Amino acid sequence: MSLIKQLWLAIIFIIILAGGGIFVLSTLAAKNNLETQLQMKNIDNATSLALSMSQMQKDPVTMDLLLSAQFDSGHYKYIGLYDPEDKVISEKINANSQTKAPSWFVKLIPIDVHAGVAAIQDGWLQYGSLKLESDSNFAYDKLWEETLLIALWSLLIGLISCYVGGKILKSILNPLQSVVDQANAISEHRFITIDAPKTYEFKSLVNAMNSLSNNIKKNVSEESARLNELLVQTNFDLITGLKNYAFFESKVDASISHEEFAQGVLITSRLSNLAAIDKNLGHEKTDLFLKNIGEILKAECDHSTTLLAGRLNGADFAVFSNQQVDCYTIGSQIQNLLSKSLVNALPDSHFITTTIIVRKTDTAKKLFTLVNQVLSEINAGDKNILHVIDQSDVDNRQDKNEAEWEQQLISALQGKRIKLGQFPVSGKEGQLIHYESPVRLQLIPDGNWLPAGEFISWAYKFNLINWLDQLVLEKALELLAAGAEPIGLNVSGSAICNEEFVKATVDLIKQHSAVAHRLYLEVPEKDAFNHFAEFRSFCNQLKPYNCKIGIEHIGTRISELGKLHDVGLDYLKVDVSVIKGIDSNEANKTLLRGLGMIAHSIGTLIIAEGVQTEGESETLIQLGIDGMTGPGVKLATP
Amino acid sequence: METIGRQAGDCEDFSIAKYIFLKVLNIPDEKLRLTYVRANMAAYGVNAIRAHMVLSYYPTPQSEPLILDSLTPEILPASQRKDLTPIFTFNSNGLWLGNSTNPKASSTSHLSKWRDVLVRIKADGIEY
Numbered sequence: 001m002s003l004i005k006q007l008w009l010a011i012i013f014i015i016i017l018a019g020g021g022i023f024v025l026s027t028l029a030a031k032n033n034l035e036t037q038l039q040m041k042n043i044d045n046a047t048s049l050a051l052s053m054s055q056m057q058k059d060p061v062t063m064d065l066l067l068s069a070q071f072d073s074g075h076y077k078y079i080g081l082y083d084p085e086d087k088v089i090s091e092k093i094n095a096n097s098q099t100k101a102p103s104w105f106v107k108l109i110p111i112d113v114h115a116g117v118a119a120i121q122d123g124w125l126q127y128g129s130l131k132l133e134s135d136s137n138f139a140y141d142k143l144w145e146e147t148l149l150i151a152l153w154s155l156l157i158g159l160i161s162c163y164v165g166g167k168i169l170k171s172i173l174n175p176l177q178s179v180v181d182q183a184n185a186i187s188e189h190r191f192i193t194i195d196a197p198k199t200y201e202f203k204s205l206v207n208a209m210n211s212l213s214n215n216i217k218k219n220v221s222e223e224s225a226r227l228n229e230l231l232v233q234t235n236f237d238l239i240t241g242l243k244n245y246a247f248f249e250s251k252v253d254a255s256i257s258h259e260e261f262a263q264g265v266l267i268t269s270r271l272s273n274l275a276a277i278d279k280n281l282g283h284e285k286t287d288l289f290l291k292n293i294g295e296i297l298k299a300e301c302d303h304s305t306t307l308l309a310g311r312l313n314g315a316d317f318a319v320f321s322n323q324q325v326d327c328y329t330i331g332s333q334i335q336n337l338l339s340k341s342l343v344n345a346l347p348d349s350h351f352i353t354t355t356i357i358v359r360k361t362d363t364a365k366k367l368f369t370l371v372n373q374v375l376s377e378i379n380a381g382d383k384n385i386l387h388v389i390d391q392s393d394v395d396n397r398q399d400k401n402e403a404e405w406e407q408q409l410i411s412a413l414q415g416k417r418i419k420l421g422q423f424p425v426s427g428k429e430g431q432l433i434h435y436e437s438p439v440r441l442q443l444i445p446d447g448n449w450l451p452a453g454e455f456i457s458w459a460y461k462f463n464l465i466n467w468l469d470q471l472v473l474e475k476a477l478e479l480l481a482a483g484a485e486p487i488g489l490n491v492s493g494s495a496i497c498n499e500e501f502v503k504a505t506v507d508l509i510k511q512h513s514a515v516a517h518r519l520y521l522e523v524p525e526k527d528a529f530n531h532f533a534e535f536r537s538f539c540n541q542l543k544p545y546n547c548k549i550g551i552e553h554i555g556t557r558i559s560e561l562g563k564l565h566d567v568g569l570d571y572l573k574v575d576v577s578v579i580k581g582i583d584s585n586e587a588n589k590t591l592l593r594g595l596g597m598i599a600h601s602i603g604t605l606i607i608a609e610g611v612q613t614e615g616e617s618e619t620l621i622q623l624g625i626d627g628m629t630g631p632g633v634k635l636a637t638p
Numbered sequence: 639m640e641t642i643g644r645q646a647g648d649c650e651d652f653s654i655a656k657y658i659f660l661k662v663l664n665i666p667d668e669k670l671r672l673t674y675v676r677a678n679m680a681a682y683g684v685n686a687i688r689a690h691m692v693l694s695y696y697p698t699p700q701s702e703p704l705i706l707d708s709l710t711p712e713i714l715p716a717s718q719r720k721d722l723t724p725i726f727t728f729n730s731n732g733l734w735l736g737n738s739t740n741p742k743a744s745s746t747s748h749l750s751k752w753r754d755v756l757v758r759i760k761a762d763g764i765e766y
């Protein structure tokens with residue numbers, strides 16, 4: 001039973017006890033009072049009647065008349081005249097009197113009054129004695145009325161007390177709700193802090209929980225800052241702050257290998273005569289200039305989440321887009337940005353830019369080699385040059401298919417020709433955590449099932465992505481309800497920012513709340529941190545239904561992991577760029593160890609993405625990873 | 639008590655003292671009456687009529703009482719006391735109820751003077 005209920009019961013009990021006690025006591029007091037008064041009246045009336053009778057003539061008629069006069073003019077139950085031998089001479093009895101009080105009341109609270117007795121003298125002789133009893137029915141009436149009145153007042157005061165007590169109780173217990181909420185949040189690994197209430201006991205409790213939350217937050221923030229430093233040192237160019245060659249390569253590879261990837265563009269720009277610039281400007285100024293270029297490219301990448309930028313070597317800068325964009329447009333966009341930086345600082349220098357389409361089958365290393373060859377072949381002379389490799393091929397492909405794509409996508413969505421892929425995420429002992437389930441579409445009925453990469457960018461383009469997401473969610477919940485193994489779905493940044501989608505998602509999950517705990521939803525790192533407020537609200541809305549929420553592709557924004565301490569996530573998936581070759585990369589081992597510590601201190605699982613080799617998976621287990629996914633992952637066969 | 643201690647008192651004090659002594663000697667209550675009388679003081683050399691109190695003893699309920707009076711040391715039947723006219727008599731009967739030795743009324747403030755006396759006597763430790 002809740003504390004509030006118990007306190008309520010206690011208050012009601014006390015009020016009833018106090019009210020009832022006062023009621024009984026006051027009734028008894030009133031009864032005693034009435035008894036005393038009646039007794040005195042009996043005695044006094046008997047005495048005064050006896051006194052007057054003593055002075056009268058003692059003939060029976062006079063005596064009887066006197067008795068009648070007294071009896072009829074007053075409230076008496078009985079008046080009797082006795083001779084000295086205690087024999088009745090004359091008596092009057094009132095048999096008609098009745099009380100308004102119910103008989104049970106009369107029985108329960110009897111008014112016990114004795115008759116008043118007085119002696120009557122006849123000269124020196126005793127004439128007799130007088131017994132007189134007042135009519136107690138009037139007393140009962142009065143007592144009954146008073147009892148009713150007291151009961152009414154007790155009830156009224158009781159109700160008022162209940163009301164006031166309730167108000168007081170509410171104000172006392174008001175802080176309790178927030179304390180309970182905080183405790184629940186902490187048990188869900190959301191380490192939130194709240195304002196300390198004024199009540200002393202609550203205050204120390206809240207202070208304790210706040211300091212726990214703050215400690216976790218501090219630890220996580222410190223650790224992620226430390227890791228970020230490590231990440232920057234090992235993966236980023238120190239002058240420009242751009243990704244270094246190795247890291248850029250692994251990021252591009254990771255991007256290509258990603259399920260949703262279909263085609264991208266690699267833009268590479270080479271600054272001519274860097275050596276000469278260095279000589280002319282001096283080392284410091286050159287560094288400043290390079291830093292400026294780095295900032296321009298970083299700003300561009302922050303602007304668009306589909307872009308990656310890196311510094312391949314001294315004079316080569318690269319930008320990678322994981323979307324099917326027009327080679328020429330994006331190439332000239334980057335070219336313009338870069339050449340603008342030159343105009344004032346170095347009018348004699350130029351950028352030679354190439355763009356090349358990146359296909360699913362390409363690898364970063366192969367592309368870089370190819371681009372390098374092309375760049376060395378181009379003789380720039382003295383102007384900025386943009387060279388598009390295989391541009392015509394791209395144009396044809398895009399224009400021809402656009403209308404057809406849209407029509408086929410819509411028909412596939414309408415026909416619900418949707419299927420979910422199945423890639424296991426296994427735990428340390430090879431047990432299943434969930435199946436990563438990227439969507440597959442059948443554009444033509446009975447045709448091939450296309451992987452997400454082939455159509456997802458089109459779906460974005462035609463604004464069909466929310467529809468698709470919703471169908472995928474419906475499908476997943478349907479499968480779960482039918483008893484499928486846990487399913488993991490990707491949720492895009494645009495989805496969590498779309499209130500309608502979030503609402504529809506919540507409604508759908510509410511309908512299937514029985515299987516919601518087997519649904520895993522993951523948001524890419526970039527989207528989660530770029531739209532952090534929306535992400536937090538998304539989590540808060542879905543948490544009550546017990547579905548699992550995680551972040552995928554973690555590896556770039558490690559410094560921001562500290563923000564997650566009060567979100568209540570269930571798992572973090574570390575990007576393949578960190579995992580790849582982990583068995584031989586000491587820096588990434590340290591990074592992953594730290595990530596594991598952060599994840600575990602905020603109560604989430606940590607899962608490695610894109611595990612390919614046995615060596616990798618063994619190292620990962622040693623590093624304390626909770627689960628892994630990728631081509632090299634096999635489930636333990638029972 | 640004060641009356642006996644100081645060897646002085648008025649008619650009421652004497653009557654009450656006598657009443658109590660007799661009760662202590664186990665004379666039943668119904669044979670004793672404290673009586674307010676109208677006393678003609680001519681017999682004592684004062685030409686006045688005074689309010690007075692005597693103790694009457696009734697051997698039987700119907701009989702003529704014997705008068706114990708503080709004005710005269712002799713105990714005489716009522717018929718020989720022409721100087722006294724009875725007005726009203728009372729005893730503790732009807733004040734003390736049944737065998738109970740406590741006044742029925744719970745508070746002394748409600749007691750008549752007579753009952754007050756009885757209570758005080760009891761408080762002084764005399765059992766009757």
